[in-house]
Each structure stands twice: as C-alpha cells, then as structure tokens.
Amino acid sequence: MKRVAVFASGRGSNFEQLCLAQKNKKISAEIALLIASNSDIGAIDIAKSFAIPFRVFKSSDYDSLDEYRSQLLTCLKDNKIDFIALAGWLKLIHSSIVNAYKNRIINIHPALLPFFGGKGMYGAHVHQAVWESGMLVSGATVHIVDAEYDRGMIIRQQSVQLDFEDTPVSIARKVLQIEHKIYPEALQLLVEGKLNFQRRKGK
Numbered sequence: 001m002k003r004v005a006v007f008a009s010g011r012g013s014n015f016e017q018l019c020l021a022q023k024n025k026k027i028s029a030e031i032a033l034l035i036a037s038n039s040d041i042g043a044i045d046i047a048k049s050f051a052i053p054f055r056v057f058k059s060s061d062y063d064s065l066d067e068y069r070s071q072l073l074t075c076l077k078d079n080k081i082d083f084i085a086l087a088g089w090l091k092l093i094h095s096s097i098v099n100a101y102k103n104r105i106i107n108i109h110p111a112l113l114p115f116f117g118g119k120g121m122y123g124a125h126v127h128q129a130v131w132e133s134g135m136l137v138s139g140a141t142v143h144i145v146d147a148e149y150d151r152g153m154i155i156r157q158q159s160v161q162l163d164f165e166d167t168p169v170s171i172a173r174k175v176l177q178i179e180h181k182i183y184p185e186a187l188q189l190l191v192e193g194k195l196n197f198q199r200r201k202g203k
C-alpha cells in the first residue's frame, strides 16, 4: 500500500478527515506519518488518537536551512513516503522536496483558486479578503504543489454559496465543511493515479 505523509502546522481538522477516510476505506493508501511544524499543535493529538507516528520539524532546531531541508527529505525517504498532503502547512515547500516528489504533493486552500491565493493568503486572511470583495461564492481547492504558493494544477474544487449575513468567520465555517469533503476525494484521485498531468491551463 502507498504511504502518505501529512504536513500540518495547526489544529489538524483536515488531517483528521484524511485519517477517518483511511479508516473508512475511502482512501486506498496509508496515512503513515505526520510532519508537524511545532510540538504544541492540535494535529499531534490527532496523530496520537489514530496511532499515527509523528515527527516535529522546526527549522530553528537546525544549524542551517539546508540541513533542515535535507533532514526532512531523509525522514520522508526513511519512512518510505510515496505522497505528501499539506494540511494547513504554512511554509513554502522547498524545491528539493518538490523535485523529489514531483506531482505527488497536494495542498488544500480555503478559497477558489486562482483567486484569493499566494503569499500571505492563508487562514483568516483569505476569508477576510473574500468577504471584503463582496463575492457571494467561495469554496475550497485542492492543487498539486510546485515551487510557488498556490499555483500548481487544480485537481479538485467545490464552491459554496455565501449570504449577505455571512462574516469572515461564518465563511470560514462553510468553507471548512467543503474542505473536509473534497480533501479525501482528491487524495484518493492522486493515490489511484487517476490524474492527467498532461492537462494544461485553458484546455
């Protein structure tokens, strides 16, 4: 069975959904490892509750960024990781990992890319920007990770209707429900090898 590492920096609700999907046999791969960016994040409690091994990787624990990146890659190789799912991971994934896992890393973004994405567009900032735009639709996007923030090929996307009464907080709540639905679906598409990487924008 293919092995998936999930990278998380926060509460880990998407990570939890991936674990549940595996438990319910909706994903034909093993969630084999959590990479956590800090030792005090909620995702670690979730890993423990599903008995999933975890490792904490903090760049400040290493002498240099190169050392941090190479140890992280070594950890993925040692754990025989085939795919990576970013679930609220805040750092840009370095090209050494993107290249080693080309077309095998996915991310979930809480808006309809290519809008409301890019550097600085994470968490509450995204929902605030959607709210300020006045748009009455938002949604979630799963995309392949390349060396730029939020720019890789879109592999799954679903919208949600917004109302005049919505606030950034209620938008976040609506979008999170969509995230929890489409992230396991997208991971299954990836691990089944059903994605057509020849598809180009505009085609």
Ligand code: GRF
Pocket: 008, 010, 011, 012, 013, 014, 015, 087, 088, 089, 108, 109, 110, 123, 179
């Ligand atoms: C989600 O909104 C996800 O789209 C974004 O970061 C958030 C992580 O939430 N990339 P959680 O830790 O999965 O609950």
